[in-house]
Amino acid sequence: xxxxxxxxRRALDHLCVLSDVLAxxxxxxALIGASALLLHGVPLPRTTRxxxxxxxxxxxxxxxxxxxxxxxxxxxGIEHRFRWEDGDEIDVLAIDPTANPAHEIAxxxxxxxxxxxxxxxxxxxxxxxxxxxxxxxxxLAMLITVKLCVATNVGRPHDxxxxxxxxxxxxxxxxxxxxxxxxxxEGLDYETSAAFLAGQDASQFLRPETVPLVEGAxxxxxxxxxxxxxxSSGPERRQLIAAFQQGLIHAREDTTx
Numbered sequence: 001x002x003x004x005x006x007x008x009r010r011a012l013d014h015l016c017v018l019s020d021v022l023a024x025x026x027x028x029x030a031l032i033g034a035s036a037l038l039l040h041g042v043p044l045p046r047t048t049r050x051x052x053x054x055x056x057x058x059x060x061x062x063x064x065x066x067x068x069x070x071x072x073x074x075x076x077g078i079e080h081r082f083r084w085e086d087g088d089e090i091d092v093l094a095i096d097p098t099a100n101p102a103h104e105i106a107x108x109x110x111x112x113x114x115x116x117x118x119x120x121x122x123x124x125x126x127x128x129x130x131x132x133x134x135x136x137x138x139x140l141a142m143l144i145t146v147k148l149c150v151a152t153n154v155g156r157p158h159d160x161x162x163x164x165x166x167x168x169x170x171x172x173x174x175x176x177x178x179x180x181x182x183x184x185x186e187g188l189d190y191e192t193s194a195a196f197l198a199g200q201d202a203s204q205f206l207r208p209e210t211v212p213l214v215e216g217a218x219x220x221x222x223x224x225x226x227x228x229x230x231x232s233s234g235p236e237r238r239q240l241i242a243a244f245q246q247g248l249i250h251a252r253e254d255t256t257x
Contacts, residue, residue: 030125141201199247
């Protein structure tokens with residue numbers, strides 16, 4: 001299916017407008033969320049027309065807001081959500097690379113949005129020619145990483161669903177699955193090797209200071225009741241996330257040897 005069939009014509013047109021506006025403003029961005037997963041060919045068990053954009057700019061949302069309003073978007077009751085004239089909405093996660101901590105967004109309401117891995121996701125976004133314009137799309141391995149970190153919030157069940165679907169379908173034709181040293185990685189088999197490769201690939205993008213935050217989130221998930229034997233999908237998901245974490249660890253060990 002092409003991009004129009006995946007995203008819909010209106011959403012694609014909106015992305016083209018935003019791509020031009022952000023390029024002119026020299027603001028790096030990446031399409032993230034479920035729409036980005038769909039563009040990577042991940043067979044999500046649900047359809048979505050939601051758009052999520054990650055941007056990196058000094059000043060964060062305060063800097064990007066006037067740029068978005070000038071592009072024809074209007075503010076909504078949710079600080080990071082904007083609406084087009086036709087009613088379509090887009091969530092914009094604007095990180096300030098100079099902020100401390102750089103892995104969360106502080107909203108005017110006092111709430112905070114966790115953004116572990118988002119900076120790397122934006123930094124390594126991949127240009128894709130989609131229809132008449134070029135859109136920067138987050139790398140699949142980083143989409144999975146961000147989804148897994150956010151999935152520690154039990155109030156967001158779709159993130160765990162999306163991440164596990166992406167892990168199980170990662171690199172279906174990747175010949176590296178035949179080269180993995182299975183005897184050196186406890187519990188790893190061919191069925192979970194895709195998740196292992198996703199972890200290895202994510203490791204290439206992550207900053208050293210981000211790695212312990214990701215591993216902490218993975219530890220929390222592996223102990224989460226949603227991954228327990230109480231749920232039919234629990235054991236399989238637990239194995240996928242364990243394999244992803246093993247891929248992260250294995251890649252780091254290779255770089256330090």
